[in-house]
Amino acid sequence: MSSQPSLDFAAIRAHLATPHPRNNIPASITARACAGLHVNPLHPLGQLKARIQAYFERTGFSTFDRLSPIVTVRQNFDSLLTPLDHVSRRPTDTYYLDDDRLLRCHMTAHQVELIAAGHSAFLMAGDVFRRDEVDATHYPIFHQVDGVRVWDDATLPSVVGTTPKAREEFALAELKETLEGLVQHVFGDVKMRWVDAFFPFTEPSLELEIYFGNRWLEVLGCGVIRPRILAEAGRGSGSVGWAFGLGLERLAMVLHEIPDIRLFWTDEPRFTDQFAGAAPAGATPPVQFRPYSKYPGCTKDVTFWLPPQGLAENDLFACVREAAGDLVERVELIDSFTHPKTARESRCYRITYRHMNRTLVNEEVDRIQADVRLRISRDIGAELR
Ligand code: FA5
Numbered sequence: 001m002s003s004q005p006s007l008d009f010a011a012i013r014a015h016l017a018t019p020h021p022r023n024n025i026p027a028s029i030t031a032r033a034c035a036g037l038h039v040n041p042l043h044p045l046g047q048l049k050a051r052i053q054a055y056f057e058r059t060g061f062s063t064f065d066r067l068s069p070i071v072t073v074r075q076n077f078d079s080l081l082t083p084l085d086h087v088s089r090r091p092t093d094t095y096y097l098d099d100d101r102l103l104r105c106h107m108t109a110h111q112v113e114l115i116a117a118g119h120s121a122f123l124m125a126g127d128v129f130r131r132d133e134v135d136a137t138h139y140p141i142f143h144q145v146d147g148v149r150v151w152d153d154a155t156l157p158s159v160v161g162t163t164p165k166a167r168e169e170f171a172l173a174e175l176k177e178t179l180e181g182l183v184q185h186v187f188g189d190v191k192m193r194w195v196d197a198f199f200p201f202t203e204p205s206l207e208l209e210i211y212f213g214n215r216w217l218e219v220l221g222c223g224v225i226r227p228r229i230l231a232e233a234g235r236g237s238g239s240v241g242w243a244f245g246l247g248l249e250r251l252a253m254v255l256h257e258i259p260d261i262r263l264f265w266t267d268e269p270r271f272t273d274q275f276a277g278a279a280p281a282g283a284t285p286p287v288q289f290r291p292y293s294k295y296p297g298c299t300k301d302v303t304f305w306l307p308p309q310g311l312a313e314n315d316l317f318a319c320v321r322e323a324a325g326d327l328v329e330r331v332e333l334i335d336s337f338t339h340p341k342t343a344r345e346s347r348c349y350r351i352t353y354r355h356m357n358r359t360l361v362n363e364e365v366d367r368i369q370a371d372v373r374l375r376i377s378r379d380i381g382a383e384l385r
């Protein structure tokens with residue numbers, strides 16, 4: 001049930017591909033934007049999102065899951081009080097279309113406009129985009145579900161005092177109770193703990209970690225919405241609210257023991273068939289993913305002198321992703337040294353290639369590695385060794 005307008009994929013993709021000096025969106029991202037994994041009931045991300053939605057909708061939340069991923073600098077950063085010099089604003093970290101528009105790097109980008117439109121209890125789900133490292137838990141597109149709850153004088157329980165402190169404490173307690181209930185709803189009995197955190201748009205801010213597979217894992221960030229944000233969204237001075245944001249892939253990997261984030265993008269039936277039969281709002285207990293055989297990987301090293309202006313590692317990772325697509329599993333720095341006379345820095349990165357569904361052939365890896373080297377020298381200006 002949805003009154004949301006559906007997304008115009010063709011128009012969005014055309015916008016993403018429009019040339020502009022600041023456009024740093026590669027074809028691989030344009031091709032996968034708006035893939036809709038989180039609204040597909042046969043996909044583990046769609047199933048997990050439905051499970052989260054079911055938990056919140058019984059207390060009257062509505063869901064926005066078809067918001068365009070193209071947002072303004074104001075939506076993604078300014079409206080959320082992100083400092084002007086914050087790293088996340090840089091083109092090394094974020095995909096820009098032009099001076100003013102970018103691919104959202106978190107679902108929080110839609111928070112202020114939806115509060116301003118009068119919504120007080122809602123979820124926002126969708127794909128988010130970040131230039132980032134390359135390994136089993138990082139992918140340049142992933143999915144988030146954000147939630148927001150706002151009260152004002154008319155909706156706050158009367159036992160909560162009128163002081164800002166009392167209202168903040170009420171919101172914080174309600175937030176923790178709600179999210180502990182969510183984790184219980186998704187995972188059943190699991191150990192969890194709250195950790196202090198920082199976000200420009202919430203105060204106090206917290207992260208929730210759960211104990212799973214012998215370690216503590218961060219699953220979401222949250223906090224009490226800063227009063228200035230509510231004021232700018234047109235809410236009265238007595239209002240108070242909370243917000244959270246969680247990563248669907250990270251939760252799904254834990255829930256189903258899915259070992260590699262690339263699997264969410266495969267159409268290999270040995271992956272998809274394991275989830276296609278699950279109940280609409282997620283099976284109880286969750287599907288236990290049975291990994292199919294891991295095909296042999298292959299590593300190649302690349303060594304180069306850094307260009308005079310230095311290197312943003314995300315630019316290197318982008319070169320590898322563009323040349324290798326989903327055949328790259330991991331890129332790691334294995335060695336670096338500075339030449340004693342010239343003071344130039346040399347780095348060696350190890351690239352692990354592996355196909356999820358078959359064995360790689362030598363010649364195809366050699367071809368990709370040659371393309372990686374070409375891009376490093378052409379796009380980064382590094383001198384290959
Ligand atoms: C945020 O994105 C904040 N917008 C969350 C938030 C919302 C805080 C509202 C307060 C109020 P962060 O960058 O930590 O925060 O990401 C939130 C979650 O997304 C993480 O807990 C994690 O589950 C997931 N996540 C973050 N980066 C990645 C990544 N590269 N790959 C997969 N999941 C990720």
Ligand code: MG
Pocket residue numbers: 218221
């Ligand atoms: Mg974090």
